[in-house]
Amino acid sequence: MxxxxxxxxxDQRGLILAQAARLFARNGYTATSMNEVAAASGVSKPTLYxxxxxxxxxxxxxxxxxxxxxxxxxxxxQALGLPPRERLVQLVQRFVxxxxxxxxxxxxxxxxxxFLGDEARARVVAGQRRVVAVFAxxxxxxxxxxxxxxxxxxxxxxxxxxxxWMFTWLRPEGAIxxxxxxxxxxxxxxxxxxxVQVPATTTTSSRSTPPKKETCS
Amino acid sequence: MxxxxxxxxxDQRGLILAQAARLFARNGYTATSMNEVAAASGVSKPTLYxxxxxxxxxxxxxxxxxxxxxxxxxxxxQALGLPPRERLVQLVQRFVxxxxxxxxxxxxxxxxxxFLGDEARARVVAGQRRVVAVFAxxxxxxxxxxxxxxxxxxxxxxxxxxxxWMFTWLRPEGAIxxxxxxxxxxxxxxxxxxxVQVPATTTTSSRSTPPKKETCS
DNA sequence: CCTACCGATCGGTAGG
DNA sequence: CCTACCGATCGGTAGG
Numbered sequence: 001m002x003x004x005x006x007x008x009x010x011d012q013r014g015l016i017l018a019q020a021a022r023l024f025a026r027n028g029y030t031a032t033s034m035n036e037v038a039a040a041s042g043v044s045k046p047t048l049y050x051x052x053x054x055x056x057x058x059x060x061x062x063x064x065x066x067x068x069x070x071x072x073x074x075x076x077x078q079a080l081g082l083p084p085r086e087r088l089v090q091l092v093q094r095f096v097x098x099x100x101x102x103x104x105x106x107x108x109x110x111x112x113x114x115f116l117g118d119e120a121r122a123r124v125v126a127g128q129r130r131v132v133a134v135f136a137x138x139x140x141x142x143x144x145x146x147x148x149x150x151x152x153x154x155x156x157x158x159x160x161x162x163x164x165w166m167f168t169w170l171r172p173e174g175a176i177x178x179x180x181x182x183x184x185x186x187x188x189x190x191x192x193x194x195x196v197q198v199p200a201t202t203t204t205s206s207r208s209t210p211p212k213k214e215t216c217s
Numbered sequence: 218m219x220x221x222x223x224x225x226x227x228d229q230r231g232l233i234l235a236q237a238a239r240l241f242a243r244n245g246y247t248a249t250s251m252n253e254v255a256a257a258s259g260v261s262k263p264t265l266y267x268x269x270x271x272x273x274x275x276x277x278x279x280x281x282x283x284x285x286x287x288x289x290x291x292x293x294x295q296a297l298g299l300p301p302r303e304r305l306v307q308l309v310q311r312f313v314x315x316x317x318x319x320x321x322x323x324x325x326x327x328x329x330x331x332f333l334g335d336e337a338r339a340r341v342v343a344g345q346r347r348v349v350a351v352f353a354x355x356x357x358x359x360x361x362x363x364x365x366x367x368x369x370x371x372x373x374x375x376x377x378x379x380x381x382w383m384f385t386w387l388r389p390e391g392a393i394x395x396x397x398x399x400x401x402x403x404x405x406x407x408x409x410x411x412x413v414q415v416p417a418t419t420t421t422s423s424r425s426t427p428p429k430k431e432t433c434s
Numbered sequence: 435c436c437t438a439c440c441g442a443t444c445g446g447t448a449g450g
Numbered sequence: 451c452c453t454a455c456c457g458a459t460c461g462g463t464a465g466g
Contacts, residue, residue: 026331027331028245028246028247028331028332029245030245030247030248031247031332033463033464033465034464034465034466035464035465043435044435044436045436045465045466046435046436046466047435047436049466050435054465054466055465055466110385111328114243114244114245115245115248150392150393151401154387154393154398154401155401155405157382157383157386157387158379158382158383158401158402158405160382161378161379161380161381161382161383162375162378162379162382163378164378164382165374165375165377165378165379165381165382166374166375166378168327169374170371170374175367176367176371180416181371183414184368184371184372184375184413185375187409187412187413187414188372188375188405188406188409188410188412188413189405189409190409190412191408191409191410191411191412191413192404192405192406192407192408192409192410192412193405193408193409194408195404195405195407195408195409196401196404196405196408197400197404199397250443250444250445251444251445251446252443252444252445260455261455261456261457262445262446262447263446263447263454263455263456263457264454264455264456266445266446266447267453267454267455271445271446272445272446439466440465440466441465441466442463442464442465443462443463443464443465444461444462444463444464445460445461445462445463446459446460446461447458447459447460447461448458448459448460449457449458449459450456450457
């Protein structure tokens with residue numbers, strides 16, 4: 001049947017991807033050499049190239065495995081059939097936990113995507129967009145007046161900003177636990193959501209705004 | 218008489234720093250060559266090295282000029298003598314505007330600091346910490362029960378997360394104006410701040426915790 | 435799986 | 451001696 005090496009091959013490949021994610025996260029994609037990835041994985045450089053085609057594929061695999069994990073998370077939560085508010089609580093809680101567990105991969109996803117080629121980057125961005133859309137839809141269900149306004153996606157991105165930025169300053173060994181931070185994020189965001197004013201004019205703004213460049217002050 | 222070259226020298230140097238910031242922001246520090254910086258600045262590489270000592274100094278100057286701008290902003294707002302809530306509104310509004318105006322420099326500051334040497338990075342991080350401290354102090358003045366809790370700095374970092382992350386998805390040519398986003402951030406954060414629960418047990422943890430605190434970078 | 439290499443390009447500097 | 455540059459190339463190292 002299948003080649004005997006497959007299981008061990010995938011194990012070794014997984015270890016290489018994890019080590020690559022660690023090095024990319026710490027030193028950046030460009031500043032990380034394939035020699036370093038090989039050494040950290042306990043193999044020679046030619047052996048490394050037996051498991052991955054090239055440096056870009058290494059980056060793409062790290063990013064896509066992480067995106068796939070996040071999409072699975074979204075599917076799980078949607079399968080629970082919760083009302084929107086409870087669904088958002090679950091989403092935040094599980095995303096923060098997933099980010100914490102895959103800290104290196106998450107950093108690579110948020111910082112090194114620009115080093116992918118155009119098609120590869122487009123795939124990754126499309127995956128991210130699908131995840132963001134679920135959050136945005138949930139927000140609209142919680143506040144129907146957001147529907148049609150231009151605010152649903154920006155609000156979603158502010159929420160992602162809190163979660164994503166968290167892992168630039170929250171140390172895993174620190175006194176603050178990730179799950180307690182997830183609670184704070186939830187309280188802050190859900191508590192503040194009702195205070196955000198939806199401008200009545202924003203609904204028609206998609207028609208009235210010309211493609212004229214609006215420089216941010 | 219004073220050196221005639223000084224004014225022109227500083228102008229040229231400023232242009233080089235701006236071009237370096239643009240290239241670093243777009244392609245990353247490591248992936249940007251000194252040849253590209255030189256070409257973008259309209260000078261030869263030897264001439265580039267007449268204006269900067271080396272590549273690391275280029276990165277350090279971009280980061281420090283931006284930090285200095287932010288510290289000046291903080292000083293301006295503090296000089297207004299506003300009550301804490303209005304002070305925070307002003308801080309958010311001006312920081313978002315400053316980030317928008319110095320978009321490239323801001324991206325360099327948040328993504329490429331790791332490529333600085335130890336001493337240089339320590340200087341930059343110290344500057345960031347001073348800025349963060351003003352935000353955190355203002356939060357504590359708004360909610361005195363945050364004093365002594367471990368939540369003031371994390372909450373501040375959530376606020377910075379919304380602002381910092383904003384410039385990864387908000388396009389300058391887009392329909393959404395930066396100042397209107399500053400309003401949304403303010404409404405969301407101030408509206409949600411009252412909903413955040415301060416755990417009673419956390420109060421004593423700040424005294425019992427040794428220097429093992431989170432480094433808010 | 436290793437040693438040994440390649441085309442190219444890196445950051446930085448020589449002489450003029 | 452200084453400055454402000456240029457064309458050319460240095461020693462090392464990148465991905466492969």
